[in-house]
Amino acid sequence: MKFIRLKAVTRKEFYHLIRDYRSLYLAFAIPLLLIILFGYALSLDVDNVETVFVDYDKSELSRDFIRKLDASPYFRVSALLPASKDAVDFLDHDRAKLAIVIPPDFKKSIGADREIQLQIIIDGSDPSFGNIVRGYISAFVERYNQKMLIHFLNRQGQERIHPPVDGRVRIWFNEDMESRNFIIPGLIAVIIMIVGAILTSLIIVREYENGTMETIKSMPVQAGEFLLGKAIPYFFIGLTDLLIAVLLGQLLFGIVMKGNFGLLMVAASLYLSVALSLGILISNVTKSQMLANQMAILTTYLPSLLLSNFVFPIINMPKFLQMITLVVPARYFIDILSGIYLKNLGIAYLWPSMLVLLLMFIVLTFLNYKMLKKEGL
Amino acid sequence: MSHSNSDSISVTHLEKKFGKFVAVNKISFSVRKGEIFGFLGSNGSGKSTTIRMLCGIITPTSGGGMVAGHDIVTEAEEIKKSIGYMSQKFSLYEELTPFENLRFYLGVYDVPQSKWSERIDWVLNMARLQDARNRKTRDLPTGWRQRLALGCSLLHKPDILFLDEPTSGVDPVTRGHFWNFIKQLAHGGMTIFVTTHYMDEARLCERIVMINEGCIVASGTPEQIIAGACPDKPDADLNDAFIKLMKRNDY
Numbered sequence: 001m002k003f004i005r006l007k008a009v010t011r012k013e014f015y016h017l018i019r020d021y022r023s024l025y026l027a028f029a030i031p032l033l034l035i036i037l038f039g040y041a042l043s044l045d046v047d048n049v050e051t052v053f054v055d056y057d058k059s060e061l062s063r064d065f066i067r068k069l070d071a072s073p074y075f076r077v078s079a080l081l082p083a084s085k086d087a088v089d090f091l092d093h094d095r096a097k098l099a100i101v102i103p104p105d106f107k108k109s110i111g112a113d114r115e116i117q118l119q120i121i122i123d124g125s126d127p128s129f130g131n132i133v134r135g136y137i138s139a140f141v142e143r144y145n146q147k148m149l150i151h152f153l154n155r156q157g158q159e160r161i162h163p164p165v166d167g168r169v170r171i172w173f174n175e176d177m178e179s180r181n182f183i184i185p186g187l188i189a190v191i192i193m194i195v196g197a198i199l200t201s202l203i204i205v206r207e208y209e210n211g212t213m214e215t216i217k218s219m220p221v222q223a224g225e226f227l228l229g230k231a232i233p234y235f236f237i238g239l240t241d242l243l244i245a246v247l248l249g250q251l252l253f254g255i256v257m258k259g260n261f262g263l264l265m266v267a268a269s270l271y272l273s274v275a276l277s278l279g280i281l282i283s284n285v286t287k288s289q290m291l292a293n294q295m296a297i298l299t300t301y302l303p304s305l306l307l308s309n310f311v312f313p314i315i316n317m318p319k320f321l322q323m324i325t326l327v328v329p330a331r332y333f334i335d336i337l338s339g340i341y342l343k344n345l346g347i348a349y350l351w352p353s354m355l356v357l358l359l360m361f362i363v364l365t366f367l368n369y370k371m372l373k374k375e376g377l
Numbered sequence: 378m379s380h381s382n383s384d385s386i387s388v389t390h391l392e393k394k395f396g397k398f399v400a401v402n403k404i405s406f407s408v409r410k411g412e413i414f415g416f417l418g419s420n421g422s423g424k425s426t427t428i429r430m431l432c433g434i435i436t437p438t439s440g441g442g443m444v445a446g447h448d449i450v451t452e453a454e455e456i457k458k459s460i461g462y463m464s465q466k467f468s469l470y471e472e473l474t475p476f477e478n479l480r481f482y483l484g485v486y487d488v489p490q491s492k493w494s495e496r497i498d499w500v501l502n503m504a505r506l507q508d509a510r511n512r513k514t515r516d517l518p519t520g521w522r523q524r525l526a527l528g529c530s531l532l533h534k535p536d537i538l539f540l541d542e543p544t545s546g547v548d549p550v551t552r553g554h555f556w557n558f559i560k561q562l563a564h565g566g567m568t569i570f571v572t573t574h575y576m577d578e579a580r581l582c583e584r585i586v587m588i589n590e591g592c593i594v595a596s597g598t599p600e601q602i603i604a605g606a607c608p609d610k611p612d613a614d615l616n617d618a619f620i621k622l623m624k625r626n627d628y
Contacts, residue, residue, distance in 0.1 A: 215462060
């Protein structure tokens with residue numbers, strides 16, 4: 001390996017990168033866009049659920065129920081409607097996600113200690129959203145019942161009573177259960193994959209398309225120098241994107257990196273190297289830039305998004321999909337990243353995932369080297 | 378064929394097979410130092426495969442030879458350092474300026490950095506590209522790019538220059554300049570190995586080998602080849618000889 005040749009290849013590749021607006025767009029605009037879009041728009045959290053009421057009772061008790069629900073951060077009462085069919089109308093036109101009908105004898109029944117049925121309708125077109133709303137509203141009703149009961153018993157002259165079991169729930173690692181806190185680590189994995197694999201998927205096939213590869217083969221540049229020299233500029237772009245993502249996560253969304261920054265850099269470098277060699281492998285086996293690009297999106301970007309625990313939990317996937325996720329590098333990196341980001345875990349816990357990434361890198365680099373050697377480099 | 382010290386290239390029974398297909402069928406020839414040597418053949422004749430073996434890009438299936446004093450089977454790396462190669466596509470990086478293209482070649486050929494500015498000036502002057510040194514290569518006319526590509530392949534002062542259809546798409550005036558320059562280089566002791574489809578250019582070669590379906594069908598000076606191929610036609614030219622020699626057995 002000669003430094004002067006390595007430097008020549010790196011410098012040339014760097015010029016390609018900065019003079020091609022498509023590459024720059026992929027390298028910087030896409031990561032920014034993804035962070036802002038995912039961070040703001042794709043919040044998986046549910047709050048302020050649009051709720052409409054039909055109050056046939058119109059008692060102070062029913063009004064109290066509505067007020068209490070509105071006061072909760074999870075619901076927002078947007079309308080009080082005169083009849084059930086109006087509520088259906090609201091649900092149909094997506095103006096409400098939740099409709100509650102209070103029957104006419106609400107107060108009377110409670111006063112007479114009779115069970116009363118409250119009609120609650122949830123828009124279940126998005127099942128995961130519907131499930132969450134169901135959980136919220138059930139918990140709310142449960143709590144309301146409990147309070148009523150205690151209130152009633154106390155008024156009956158009993159001793160002050162307390163519920164026998166009081167479950168004190170404490171959430172760890174992501175205390176506010178903000179999906180954003182998990183989205184940023186996941187996004188970092190996707191962004192590094194885009195920069196690492198999609199950009200580099202072009203770098204060798206481009207030489208073939210332009211006819212420069214034939215000349216490269218006639219030159220005394222070696223396969224190792226060629227590989228490394230081409231990868232270096234993209235390596236730095238990848239690390240820059242990582243820093244941008246960490247910084248934006250903190251500035252825009254207040255997501256503070258809890259773990260060791262050095263460890264984060266080491267893990268990211270390892271993952272980035274896997275992404276780069278994956279992109280170069282695609283570039284080695286394809287014969288047109290167009291095909292390389294499509295293949296890169298299909299084999300790197302989509303799996304990183306869908307099969308990595310980022311958007312969909314692997315544990316809920318069918319067995320064969322779970323098997324496929326074993327070869328998705330992002331899966332391991334997201335594991336490491338959420339460990340560092342949210343749990344402040346050290347190398348003692350993270351080394352198995354890092355080892356998998358290292359093995360992937362070694363295998364891919366070996367394949368790339370062999371293929372270039374075979375081509376006469 | 379015997380190898381002598383004045384030979385720049387000499388190959389014996391050189392063969393390349395791709396699976397069952399024989400691309401080059403045990404050919405032998407030699408090229409003298411400082412010679413302008415024409416290597417002619419139609420498309421698919423085995424011409425490119427032969428050049429790629431001589432340049433150390435692919436290894437022969439059998440046979441062997443020496444290029445610039447190095448063995449083509451075992452010393453491909455050394456050969457690559459001693460030759461220059463210019464392809465018909467000119468192989469320039471379009472987004473880079475002529476200066477940046479030259480600097481890339483200097484680095485890859487491991488030319489000592491102390492010589493860089495002198496060599497770059499030499500090529501830019503020779504190629505009359507001083508004023509275009511910082512323009513995008515993409516924006517240069519074909520003739521200028523051809524001169525730049527030639528300059529790139531000469532930067533490390535190679536012993537042998539391989540030119541693969543170096544004048545395709547270039548106008549006759551520029552081709553004339555190009556050949557004058559090639560002659561100068563040969564006078565300076567550089568061996569020129571050139572392929573072309575233009576028979577008026579082939580005439581300028583001192584010696585020619587014609588290859589068809591992987592076999593050598595004629596070799597010698599242009600005059601010898603014409604006389605050999607068309608003995609009963611006194612006014613025949615190289616074009617007639619080429620067409621006659623390239624006739625395939627299956628026609």
